[in-house]
Amino acid sequence: MMATQTVQVRSVNTRILTGITTVGTLAALARVAGGVKVIAMAHVLGASPQVDAFLFAFLAPSLFSDVMAGSLTPSLIPVLASVRVHRGEAEARRLSANVLAASTALLLSACVLLACAAGWIVQLRGAPSGATNALTKALLWGLLPWLPMTGLIVCWRAILNLHERFAVAAVAPIATPLLSIALLYIVGRRAGVAVLCVGTWGGALVELLILAWGARQLGYPLLPRWRGWNADIAAVCRQYVPVAAGALITSGSGIIDQMFAARLAPGTLSAISYGTRLTGVVITVAGTALSTAALPYLARMSASADWQGFRKTVTRYATAAALAGLGVAAALMAMSGLLVRAVLQHGAFDTRASEAVALIQRCSLVQIPFVLVVAFAFVSASALKENRLMLTMAPVALATTLLFDYALMKMFGAPGIATAPAASGAVCLIALFVQLRRALQRRERTFTTF
Numbered sequence: 001m002m003a004t005q006t007v008q009v010r011s012v013n014t015r016i017l018t019g020i021t022t023v024g025t026l027a028a029l030a031r032v033a034g035g036v037k038v039i040a041m042a043h044v045l046g047a048s049p050q051v052d053a054f055l056f057a058f059l060a061p062s063l064f065s066d067v068m069a070g071s072l073t074p075s076l077i078p079v080l081a082s083v084r085v086h087r088g089e090a091e092a093r094r095l096s097a098n099v100l101a102a103s104t105a106l107l108l109s110a111c112v113l114l115a116c117a118a119g120w121i122v123q124l125r126g127a128p129s130g131a132t133n134a135l136t137k138a139l140l141w142g143l144l145p146w147l148p149m150t151g152l153i154v155c156w157r158a159i160l161n162l163h164e165r166f167a168v169a170a171v172a173p174i175a176t177p178l179l180s181i182a183l184l185y186i187v188g189r190r191a192g193v194a195v196l197c198v199g200t201w202g203g204a205l206v207e208l209l210i211l212a213w214g215a216r217q218l219g220y221p222l223l224p225r226w227r228g229w230n231a232d233i234a235a236v237c238r239q240y241v242p243v244a245a246g247a248l249i250t251s252g253s254g255i256i257d258q259m260f261a262a263r264l265a266p267g268t269l270s271a272i273s274y275g276t277r278l279t280g281v282v283i284t285v286a287g288t289a290l291s292t293a294a295l296p297y298l299a300r301m302s303a304s305a306d307w308q309g310f311r312k313t314v315t316r317y318a319t320a321a322a323l324a325g326l327g328v329a330a331a332l333m334a335m336s337g338l339l340v341r342a343v344l345q346h347g348a349f350d351t352r353a354s355e356a357v358a359l360i361q362r363c364s365l366v367q368i369p370f371v372l373v374v375a376f377a378f379v380s381a382s383a384l385k386e387n388r389l390m391l392t393m394a395p396v397a398l399a400t401t402l403l404f405d406y407a408l409m410k411m412f413g414a415p416g417i418a419t420a421p422a423a424s425g426a427v428c429l430i431a432l433f434v435q436l437r438r439a440l441q442r443r444e445r446t447f448t449t450f
Contacts, residue, residue: 035277045192046270049132071243072103074295074387075382077162079232080158086303096155096159101225103224149201156214159215164296169292179203179206184196260409261417264409264413271357271414274344275356276360279364282332282368286368286372287376298383302385317376324372325368337355340358360418363416367425377432377433381436384440396431400424401421401424
């Protein structure tokens with residue numbers, strides 16, 4: 001029996017590693033395209049107040065997308081996995097149609113709310129220029145078509161990942177940066193930042209069509225269909241509500257960073273956006289690869305009560321994420337100045353902007369190992385259907401972000417804001433693993449199959 005369990009754990013670990021490699025490679029390709037988009041923004045638009053306006057306008061739609069759409073993945077996959085294991089594929093497909101209907105309605109409502117509240121949101125920036133506020137408001141309205149698409153994108157991506165169709169789900173996001181790059185170089189100098197809005201929702205439409213094709217190949221319905229409230233929807237909601245509430249507060253941490261930056265000198269928000277972009281690429285690629293590949297397998301281990309295999313897998317990959325994150329962060333910090341000069345210092349992006357961005361980038365890179373391990377811990381909690389841990393951790397993340405942002409900004413300015421996520425992440429990591437260990441111990445005491 002022990003030998004059989006060991007072979008199963010090794011098989012799962014091999015498949016997870018294969019999934020990580022596939023997702024990581026394709027996600028890296030998509031993020032490279034995203035990096036080229038940033039380079040195009042720097043060359044064509046520079047670190048300008050107009051770019052500041054776009055970045056601020058994007059905050060509210062991205063917050064709603066992260067909270068409402070992004071929370072679906074860790075909520076839906078464990079329930080879908082359980083339904084497939086215990087009741088079959090047909091029931092899983094019916095559940096997916098129900099979730100599509102609910103998520104579409106939710107995000108359309110959010111879109112209407114943002115359209116009505118656009119003026120009030122723009123006032124939060126505190127910009128003294130009426131023209132800047134008007135541009136920010138127009139850009140916010142221009143981004144709204146993107147928001148309802150994200151719910152469908154996330155649902156179909158979750159279905160593909162559950163069926164280990166990682167390649168299609170991972171390559172689809174490349175559409176948005178490719179379209180944005182083309183628009184920037186073709187009409188960017190004449191049209192300005194408005195092309196970024198078109199690139200955002202136009203690319204999302206292409207991504208949506210790719211994922212819809214993949215989901216249809218698996219036999220899943222493409223049209224949302226509300227079949228009424230049932231036990232499966234209730235199970236998704238029990239996972240979704242704490243994830244969404246936690247994501248609201250956690251995503252608020254990024255909003256806090258942006259709000260502090262927006263109140264510094266003009267161009268600071270753009271500089272922080274450019275300076276944290278490389279960190280975002282590394283975290284997104286590595287974090288997406290880890291979570292996307294691991295969640296379906298961990299969810300199945302949890303559904304089968306294989307706690308020994310679960311614990312070994314989590315320990316192995318959390319340790320690997322920490323060590324890999326440390327190595328990557330150290331290497332990139334050493335090359336930071338060279339990278340910024342080589343990639344960004346052209347056109348409207350001058351030497352002074354390059355030096356400021358390089359310093360911000362070094363400070364931002366410190367957070368990589370902390371964020372990667374925290375992300376993997378959240379995936380483990382989702383697999384255990386313990387998403388409530390995210391809700392309990394969210395106030396810790398918010399409070400520490402406020403504290404470190406304010407204190408470090410006062411001492412170091414923009415580089416202090418870039419450093420704050422590392423300090424907040426270290427505190428959250430300790431608290432989260434204590435809670436996760438207790439949750440797993442409760443499972444082991446409850447079941448007798450470990």
